[in-house]
Amino acid sequence: DTAVSQTPKYLVTQMGNDKSIKCEQNLGHDTMYWYKQDSKKFLKIMFSYNNKELIINETVPNRFSPKSPDKAHLNLHINSLELGDSAVYFCASSQTPDSNYGYTFGSGTRLTVV
Amino acid sequence: DQQVKQNSPSLSVQEGRISILNCDYTNSMFDYFLWYKKYPAEGPTFLISISSIKDKNEDGRFTVFLNKSAKHLSLHIVPSQPGDSAVYFCAASKGSSNTGKLIFGQGTTLQVKP
Numbered sequence: 001d002t003a004v005s006q007t008p009k010y011l012v013t014q015m016g017n018d019k020s021i022k023c024e025q026n027l028g029h030d031t032m033y034w035y036k037q038d039s040k041k042f043l044k045i046m047f048s049y050n051n052k053e054l055i056i057n058e059t060v061p062n063r064f065s066p067k068s069p070d071k072a073h074l075n076l077h078i079n080s081l082e083l084g085d086s087a088v089y090f091c092a093s094s095q096t097p098d099s100n101y102g103y104t105f106g107s108g109t110r111l112t113v114v
Numbered sequence: 115d116q117q118v119k120q121n122s123p124s125l126s127v128q129e130g131r132i133s134i135l136n137c138d139y140t141n142s143m144f145d146y147f148l149w150y151k152k153y154p155a156e157g158p159t160f161l162i163s164i165s166s167i168k169d170k171n172e173d174g175r176f177t178v179f180l181n182k183s184a185k186h187l188s189l190h191i192v193p194s195q196p197g198d199s200a201v202y203f204c205a206a207s208k209g210s211s212n213t214g215k216l217i218f219g220q221g222t223t224l225q226v227k228p
Contacts, residue, residue: 004157031214033214035218040220041201041220041221042116042218042220043203043205043216043218044218045215045216048213048215050214055213055214056213056215090158092157094214096214097213097214098214102148102160102163103158103160103214103216104159104160105150105157105158105159106157107155107156107157108156108157
């Protein structure tokens with residue numbers, strides 16, 4: 001019974017396409033996140049939602065649009081995909097925005113734009 | 115400008131010996147530090163953390179040391195086991211921000227040889 005599940009695990013698509021990545025957590029956490037791991041392996045925050053409300057938008061291009069229909073779900077929609085969007089995207093959740101409790105991460109979605 | 119750095123991309127140790135993973139940070143406003151462990155094709159998992167009011171935190175075989183004057187932390191694993199082979203990320207946060215945002219280093223790949 002996966003705590004934070006994201007789908008799909010792998011996604012290969014052409015430049016210019018629109019795609020979505022879904023994330024669900026069954027931990028009852030209030031806060032969810034999207035992180036991007038780039039080619040240099042740094043994990044960088046993109047968005048943070050607390051109880052469906054956006055609390056961090058980390059200067060991400062507006063081609064990326066997160067949507068949180070409820071506090072258990074945080075989906076990521078990407079329009080007009082570019083080669084530079086190729087990365088591994090991780091969804092995560094925490095009990096509260098107080099990150100001292102640590103995150104629970106999903107297993108990642110490897111996006112390849114060709 | 116990367117505020118959290120792990121300058122050793124990889125480390126190899128013999129089973130039973132000590133593994134020491136290092137992390138440096140630049141922002142003196144960070145007040146909480148965490149270590150995550152990541153296996154291939156999985157998301158990072160929370161390992162151990164330390165508040166800036168402490169200089170040491172221990173959990174079983176894992177100990178984290180914090181040197182605030184040097185802006186340096188280290189993770190000690192004693193004794194190292196082959197199952198510890200993974201990528202280790204350190205992360206830092208400003209608890210007062212109440213956003214849950216973590217700044218991650220780029221990871222150190224630990225290989226523990228039997």
